[in-house]
Amino acid sequence: MNTISVILIIFVALEHLYFLVLEMFLWTKPKGIKTFGLKSKEFAEDTKVLAANQGLYNGFLAAGLIFSIIEKNNYFAIFFLVCVTIAGIYGSYSTKNIRLFFVQGVPAILTLIVFIIN
Secondary structure (H helix, E strand, O other): OOHHHHHHHHHHHHHHHHHHHHHHOOOOOHHHHHHHOOOOHHHHHHHHHHHHHHHHHHHHHHHHHHHHHHOOOHHHHHHHHHHHHHHHHHHHHHHOOHHHHHHHHHHHHHHHHHHHHO
């Protein structure tokens, strides 16, 4: 793993740690409601358990990416970057929100490309 790949993997991991915080702890707060374009505070309250579950999964993605750096394991890095890419594609498709793909999927795809080229 070269320095550029490690920096990009850290960026993707930090992004997913931020998603964890948004979904697990800020979902019902003004920041979470605004970020995710939720209908109302009541809707946020009704769906907070589901959002926390999503946040936990984002945390697992971040943990896997960080673990791949610590262990210097290229296979784990590729695996978790592909997982993030798939999550970005599916999330964008299922929510009909292309922005999600650009926020989550594109950084992972670019990181994969740089990682594989180097």
